[in-house]
Amino acid sequence: MTAALLLTAYVVAAGSGGAQALRRWTWINRSPRCGILAWQALSFSVVLASLLVAIALALPFLPLRHAVAGMFGAHTLTVIEHYETPMGPWPGVAALTVVGFLAAKLALAVTWRIHRAGRARRAQRKTLALVGHRHPEGFTIIEHAEPMAYCLPGIAGHPGRHGTVVLSTAALALLTDGERRLVLGHERRHLRARHDLALACADALRTTFPRVALFSAAHREITVLVEMAADDAATTAPERRTLAQALVALGTGTRPEVALGASDTAAVQRVRRLTAPVPRRRAGQGSIVAVAALAVLSLPVSIALAPAIEAAARECCAIAPLAVEPS
Amino acid sequence: MRQLGQLEAAVMQRLWSWNRPASVREVLEDLVQERTLAYTTVMTVMDNLHSKGLVRREKQGRAYLYAASSTREEHTAALLGQVLADSTDRSATLLRFVETLNPGEVAELRAALRERPEEPS
Numbered sequence: 498m499t500a501a502l503l504l505t506a507y508v509v510a511a512g513s514g515g516a517q518a519l520r521r522w523t524w525i526n527r528s529p530r531c532g533i534l535a536w537q538a539l540s541f542s543v544v545l546a547s548l549l550v551a552i553a554l555a556l557p558f559l560p561l562r563h564a565v566a567g568m569f570g571a572h573t574l575t576v577i578e579h580y581e582t583p584m585g586p587w588p589g590v591a592a593l594t595v596v597g598f599l600a601a602k603l604a605l606a607v608t609w610r611i612h613r614a615g616r617a618r619r620a621q622r623k624t625l626a627l628v629g630h631r632h633p634e635g636f637t638i639i640e641h642a643e644p645m646a647y648c649l650p651g652i653a654g655h656p657g658r659h660g661t662v663v664l665s666t667a668a669l670a671l672l673t674d675g676e677r678r679l680v681l682g683h684e685r686r687h688l689r690a691r692h693d694l695a696l697a698c699a700d701a702l703r704t705t706f707p708r709v710a711l712f713s714a715a716h717r718e719i720t721v722l723v724e725m726a727a728d729d730a731a732t733t734a735p736e737r738r739t740l741a742q743a744l745v746a747l748g749t750g751t752r753p754e755v756a757l758g759a760s761d762t763a764a765v766q767r768v769r770r771l772t773a774p775v776p777r778r779r780a781g782q783g784s785i786v787a788v789a790a791l792a793v794l795s796l797p798v799s800i801a802l803a804p805a806i807e808a809a810a811r812e813c814c815a816i817a818p819l820a821v822e823p824s
Numbered sequence: 825m826r827q828l829g830q831l832e833a834a835v836m837q838r839l840w841s842w843n844r845p846a847s848v849r850e851v852l853e854d855l856v857q858e859r860t861l862a863y864t865t866v867m868t869v870m871d872n873l874h875s876k877g878l879v880r881r882e883k884q885g886r887a888y889l890y891a892a893s894s895t896r897e898e899h900t901a902a903l904l905g906q907v908l909a910d911s912t913d914r915s916a917t918l919l920r921f922v923e924t925l926n927p928g929e930v931a932e933l934r935a936a937l938r939e940r941p942e943e944p945s
């Protein structure tokens with residue numbers, strides 16, 4: 498019961514205030530890859546904690562109770578005692594129903610998103626096969642007056658599973674050779690690192706749980722961070738300015754009526770970042786973030802298991818080791 | 825299968841550039857300048873294009889005359905409609921290098937680029 502309450506408190510706290518806490522940790526953005534990992538870890542930890550609320554409440558009647566008891570060498574009855582609620586099994590049944598429904602909704606959202614994206618990509622590919630030309634440098638050119646560059650990620654189990662980069666003729670005319678190389682490097686990084694999957698997951702979380710501030714913030718931040726990560730991967734320090742120039746050139750476009758509506762603060766952040774002196778990474782920053790991510794993920798599990806551990810500890814002091822065998 | 829897709833593209837490119845109805849024979853004669861092809865292969869490809877709605881055809885004497893049902897520009901526009909669509913809706917499909925910037929941002933970014941001349945790093 499206490500574990501479920503603590504986990505609920507964690508879900509509420511991290512779901513509403515986690516975003517603010519993580520944003521305060523600004524040095525994370527010096528390494529966008531660490532930033533992506535941090536947002537994903539925190540988001541996933543909230544999802545995990547929600548699942549564990551239901552499992553902790555329902556443990557007294559779930560078959561899992563034997564495994565938990567066995568894992569810590571406690572008697573199943575003692576473990577049940579530590580997870581029981583004063584209201585009997587009903588909170589457990591209710592929590593399992595609600596959380597199960599939400600988990601199914603999330604799983605459906607992710608599947609639906611990937612399915613829909615796959616369909617849209619296949620349609621894109623078909624048209625590209627008709628109107629696009631292959632450039633010897635390994636990308637696709639389309640004739641269009643608007644400067645444009647994008648990547649079409651691959652589709653699993655489809656001839657186009659490797660993804661492709663598309664540049665319009667206007668973009669090709671606008672960019673210098675050096676700029677084009679960096680833009681291609683940026684887009685290829687997206688394809689290789691499967692940034693589209695990170696975005697699809699963040700988007701599914703955000704749209705399935707629109708009230709959870711953390712998920713909206715995570716989607717917003719990850720959208721910018723994947724761009725920054727691709728910027729970093731595509732450039733060496735002296736090339737950063739060149740990529741910034743390409744960004745401004747391609748972002749200027751030729752359709753002012755569209756431009757007035759759409760504002761891309763991500764582009765502003767990226768150009769500022771690319772033109773600023775190269776950020777110096779703190780030594781061991783990657784490992785700090787990795788350890789923090791691991792901690793944030795194991796926290797809900799530890800809270801959920803704490804009563805079982807306590808049960809085992811009590812037992813080993815009070816009862817003879819004969820009772821250790823799970824029933 | 826992949827070969828067939830490339831042939832479809834090659835046929836469409838000819839129909840678009842000629843900009844008039846053409847028979848299978850005409851398309852074949854142009855295509856064989858690049859590769860050896862059977863009449864029936866080209867006929868199958870053009871029949872596929874017709875069933876996909878990419879070309880329309882009229883009976884002219886004993887043979888069909890084929891013409892592209894929409895221009896290449898219309899196809900490109902449909903393709904790019906998605907690229908230019910609201911970023912939240914298409915984010916799962918593709919990733920665009922940069923959105924179209926508004927004039928205020930352009931001015932700001934140009935300034936940012938000028939601000940710090942090349943500095944050794």
